[in-house]
Amino acid sequence: MRYKFEIGCILVLLAAYLFTYLEVNRFLYVAGFPILQFVMIATAWNILGGYGGYINFGTAGFLGVGSYTAVALIQWLGAGIVEQVIIAGVVAGFLGLSIGYFTLRLKGVYFAIATLALAIVLETFVNNWDFVGGAAGISFLPPRKPELLGYVFIDSKGGALFGNTKEYLFFIMAVLAVFSVWIARSIEKGKLGRGLNSIKDNEEAAECMGVPTLRLKLFATTISGSLMGMAGAVFPSFLTFIDPLTAFNLEFAVNSLAMPMIGGTFTWIGPVVGAVLLGTVQQWAIVTFSSELNLLILGVLLIFFVTVAPHGIVGWFMKKNK
Amino acid sequence: MRESATVLEPSPLTPELEKRGVVVFLELLINALVAGLLLGGFFAALSIGLSICFGLLDTVNIAHPTLIVAAAFCTFILNSTFGIDPILAGIIITPIFFGLGWLIYSAYYQFFEKTSAEALRGLAFFFGLLFITEVVLIMVFGVDHRLVEARYIGESISAVIGGLEFSVPYRLLTAFVVASAMTLGLHLYFERTFFGRAARAVHQDMMALSLMGVDPVYIKRMAFAIGLSTCGLAGALMIIIIPVEPAVGRLFIGNVFAIVVLGGLGSISGTLVAAFILGIAVSIVSTFFGPSWAPAVSFGILLGVLAFKPTGLFGVGDTR
Numbered sequence: 001m002r003y004k005f006e007i008g009c010i011l012v013l014l015a016a017y018l019f020t021y022l023e024v025n026r027f028l029y030v031a032g033f034p035i036l037q038f039v040m041i042a043t044a045w046n047i048l049g050g051y052g053g054y055i056n057f058g059t060a061g062f063l064g065v066g067s068y069t070a071v072a073l074i075q076w077l078g079a080g081i082v083e084q085v086i087i088a089g090v091v092a093g094f095l096g097l098s099i100g101y102f103t104l105r106l107k108g109v110y111f112a113i114a115t116l117a118l119a120i121v122l123e124t125f126v127n128n129w130d131f132v133g134g135a136a137g138i139s140f141l142p143p144r145k146p147e148l149l150g151y152v153f154i155d156s157k158g159g160a161l162f163g164n165t166k167e168y169l170f171f172i173m174a175v176l177a178v179f180s181v182w183i184a185r186s187i188e189k190g191k192l193g194r195g196l197n198s199i200k201d202n203e204e205a206a207e208c209m210g211v212p213t214l215r216l217k218l219f220a221t222t223i224s225g226s227l228m229g230m231a232g233a234v235f236p237s238f239l240t241f242i243d244p245l246t247a248f249n250l251e252f253a254v255n256s257l258a259m260p261m262i263g264g265t266f267t268w269i270g271p272v273v274g275a276v277l278l279g280t281v282q283q284w285a286i287v288t289f290s291s292e293l294n295l296l297i298l299g300v301l302l303i304f305f306v307t308v309a310p311h312g313i314v315g316w317f318m319k320k321n322k
Numbered sequence: 323m324r325e326s327a328t329v330l331e332p333s334p335l336t337p338e339l340e341k342r343g344v345v346v347f348l349e350l351l352i353n354a355l356v357a358g359l360l361l362g363g364f365f366a367a368l369s370i371g372l373s374i375c376f377g378l379l380d381t382v383n384i385a386h387p388t389l390i391v392a393a394a395f396c397t398f399i400l401n402s403t404f405g406i407d408p409i410l411a412g413i414i415i416t417p418i419f420f421g422l423g424w425l426i427y428s429a430y431y432q433f434f435e436k437t438s439a440e441a442l443r444g445l446a447f448f449f450g451l452l453f454i455t456e457v458v459l460i461m462v463f464g465v466d467h468r469l470v471e472a473r474y475i476g477e478s479i480s481a482v483i484g485g486l487e488f489s490v491p492y493r494l495l496t497a498f499v500v501a502s503a504m505t506l507g508l509h510l511y512f513e514r515t516f517f518g519r520a521a522r523a524v525h526q527d528m529m530a531l532s533l534m535g536v537d538p539v540y541i542k543r544m545a546f547a548i549g550l551s552t553c554g555l556a557g558a559l560m561i562i563i564i565p566v567e568p569a570v571g572r573l574f575i576g577n578v579f580a581i582v583v584l585g586g587l588g589s590i591s592g593t594l595v596a597a598f599i600l601g602i603a604v605s606i607v608s609t610f611f612g613p614s615w616a617p618a619v620s621f622g623i624l625l626g627v628l629a630f631k632p633t634g635l636f637g638v639g640d641t642r
Contacts, residue, residue, distance in 0.1 A: 103628050109445065120617055121617055299454035
């Protein structure tokens with residue numbers, strides 16, 4: 001069947017909506033939201049890191065820019081979530097483009113180093129910017145009745161699509177996650193993905209064959225950064241509080257790197273598998289034991305997969321099938 | 323206290339001081355320059371090991387600053403339980419970090435260089451190392467700031483020359499002297515000895531080196547271990563200068579890479595010059611704009627160098 005993947009996407013979204021409609025235990029939305037967010041971040045990271053082979057350590061930076069764009073928009077215009085997501089995507093995409101423009105003409109390590117320093121610098125700027133709360137952070141209430149083109153989405157008495165804000169944001173995150181997986185898959189199956197793969201294998205050879213390497217890298221960085229920014233934009237509304245330490249947390253960088261590497265970087269399903277698996281385990285681990293131990297396990301898993309199993313879980317299964 | 327530049331403690335600009343106008347400005351400027359020079363010595367100690375690992379050997383050890391923080395905590399233990407002087411403690415733990423470097427390079431070689439895997443996977447390896455080190459430090463020591471005790475910490479020399487007041491804290495001076503001695507020693511070692519020349523030759527042409535009957539892997543492992551052994555003293559200096567907590571290493575990542583890239587890959591003396599330039603720049607920005615802006619300086623320098631002169635000031639390597 002030709003549109004198997006697209007139908008799958010729609011089924012996933014329907015399932016996500018039914019999940020909110022059934023009004024199950026509130027905790028499941030709170031635990032499910034980060035997992036969906038991780039799916040989106042890991043997928044976004046993999047567009048540049050997995051297909052193109054350029055490592056981005058600045059996930060937290062892009063995510064934080066998305067979050068703080070959203071905060072600034074709420075503070076300044078009282079903008080709704082849809083506007084926040086779109087504008088955060090544009091801003092973070094532009095950030096990716098400009099970092100890429102400075103560093104992507106050099107060896108891959110320079111891009112990695114620049115992105116590593118990026119998150120810290122952005123955190124510095126936000127710490128000094130009182131309009132969005134500065135170092136102390138900022139808390140706010142999400143609008144009770146968000147609307148788009150005159151349609152009200154939330155009504156606690158029923159009669160609208162969603163019963164409360166958490167369900168509404170959960171569904172938005174699901175839409176964004178599916179959207180990013182769809183983008184990643186389209187890139188992978190198309191000319192862009194083949195171009196990026198050739199860069200990963202041998203950049204010089206690719207350039208000699210006429211692959212526009214710089215343009216492809218810049219494109220991948222922009223898309224990847226933009227998706228990360230969008231994933232960040234929903235974050236403040238979901239937490240109803242944001243501070244620089246949360247928004248620019250290094251854990252995001254480690255997760256976005258570890259999830260695709262553990263799942264498998266060469267195909268779109270890898271990051272999804274890694275994110276769902278690691279995300280679920282982490283949600284469970286945070287509740288049952290300390291969050292430090294949880295992070296330690298994450299780091300050890302990352303090193304294990306990078307050194308011993310570089311093709312990840314998906315690669316392991318594919319080898320078995322052959 | 324999270325900013326690296328709280329080190330400098332710039333005098334606050336009260337209205338009363340502002341009346342003295344130019345004199346105060348000159349005083350601030352000269353004090354900032356002196357403090358920056360001393361800070362540069364400290365920065366050199368932080369980045370000299372990375373200059374060897376990254377510049378000469380092409381192993382992008384992004385865990386370097388975090389390992390320095392680990393060394394700072396080792397110094398803290400030796401100082402608080404046995405009352406050992408922090409500098410002496412730094413020298414005592416140096417062999418441990420030498421051994422650690424030996425182990426890390428062996429693993430790196432086994433998994434990445436030998437199989438000629440993508441260089442970027444090695445980056446992920448070091449990132450994992452950074453993360454694990456930091457988490458273990460948090461689990462053992464918590465997130466509190468730690469300090470060491472020694473006679474030269476907390477006091478400063480002041481002098482009045484030509485009507486201008488100067489003041490230099492002893493701890494910065496100590497750090498400067500120790501850091502300069504270490505950097506100069508390493509510089510001479512890599513310039514003058516057979517091993518040093520071999521290590522620089524590895525950087526240029528590995529094949530030629532093995533044709534000369536030298537085992538390049540041995541040279542690289544040795545050089546990496548020497549690079550990492552500098553963490554011992556650098557960590558001791560760090561905890562002398564600022565209170566240390568596990569995540570503080572991240573703040574220095576931008577600084578050390580800006581220095582190594584600005585100095586030029588493969589050039590140890592270049593690293594020294596770049597460290598002084600960055601030290602002075604950070605000091606001036608913290609004095610006149612506030613210490614919270616200091617991290618932006620190194621990042622600006624890093625991006626600027628990468629964009630306009632990626633070989634750095636004294637670099638010889640290719641950057642593409």
